[in-house]
């Protein structure tokens with residue numbers, strides 16, 4: 001019996017989505033401080049799978065399934081997320097200054113679509129507070145920190161280019177020594193100053209130039225817009241070329257509710273639910289982006305982290321086969337609970353055995369050289 005789905009989820013889904021989110025994070029923070037609880041969680045949720053171990057970007061991963069950015073925005077439940085069976089976790093997005101994000105309500109469930117609509121607008125405690133929390137924590141698994149430009153609110157005056165770049169620079173300065181990797185969120189769909197700026201040719205290179213003197217101590221990933229466009233992939237790759245500290249990419253959510261997302265919910269029912277869609281409806285788009293970028297990038301230098309609509313081992317396996325070296329989940333955790341991580345890992349082991357793979361490195365990108373390449377579902 002799945003305790004989460006039968007007992008916990010019905011209680012959480014009675015609360016509004018944001019209250020349930022904060023309540024869960026705070027409960028995890030509090031529970032991890034109770035002696036024995038983190039160890040008990042590890043006993044239940046963690047399992048070693050030697051075939052799922054891999055080394056990516058100089059880091060060792062016990063399994064390829066990670067927690068995506070946005071669940072623990074300010075590193076409040078670090079101990080617990082380290083004990084939930086994940087091979088790695090990413091906290092954030094964290095900005096140079098604390099932010100309240102967008103006005104409420106800003107998080108909605110789309111149950112028929114196994115989706116969440118998110119319009120948080122990057123609320124977080126700010127880089128200094130998060131750096132202090134990280135300094136007091138010794139992670140057992142790689143811990144990424146996702147950084148983003150501060151959201152000063154809907155009515156804040158527009159920032160200059162220099163202010164945008166300085167914001168990332170300050171966060172990176174404070175956080176890079178405490179992170180296993182940094183993820184630069186260049187594409188938040190719900191805040192000004194990020195996505196529009198980095199859509200301009202040359203803007204990514206300007207940021208990377210600005211960060212070069214910091215001699216960032218860990219690998220750096222870029223979280224970019226999910227544009228299924230070879231020319232856009234080439235632009236991003238070209239802008240990163242001269243900056244060896246960039247080691248890979250992840251795709252963010254698309255802004256709003258583009259027609260390419262197959263939604264079961266009627267679109268006019270979503271008029272009062274602003275924000276981006278996460279979960280099952282984005283899976284096909286993100287998979288096309290992963291496959292497209294993987295086929296164009298230098299695979300000896302770059303890796304892809306795949307996030308978007310992963311609910312099952314088959315979903316994760318497909319992302320790996322299309323070219324992702326690591327996979328993140330978020331929405332599936334809301335719908336299926338933390339047991340899903342071990343379930344996905346167990347399923348991955350079975351799928352690899354079925355197909356005769358002996359290591360993850362054989363799986364990654366294998367769809368591109370299979371006799372009959374896998375198709376990424378089109379909406």
Ligand SMILES: Cc1cc2nc3c(=O)[nH]c(=O)nc-3n(C[C@H](O)[C@H](O)[C@H](O)COP(=O)(O)O)c2cc1C
Nearest residue numbers: 068069070092093118278279307308309329330331
């Ligand atoms: C409630 C919520 C908040 C999120 N906040 C962030 C964020 O602060 N920074 C970020 O880079 N991505 C954020 N994301 C995007 C996730 O990291 C992930 O890329 C996306 O949800 C796709 O994965 P999923 O389909 O498994 O949810 C958020 C997603 C959700 C659902």
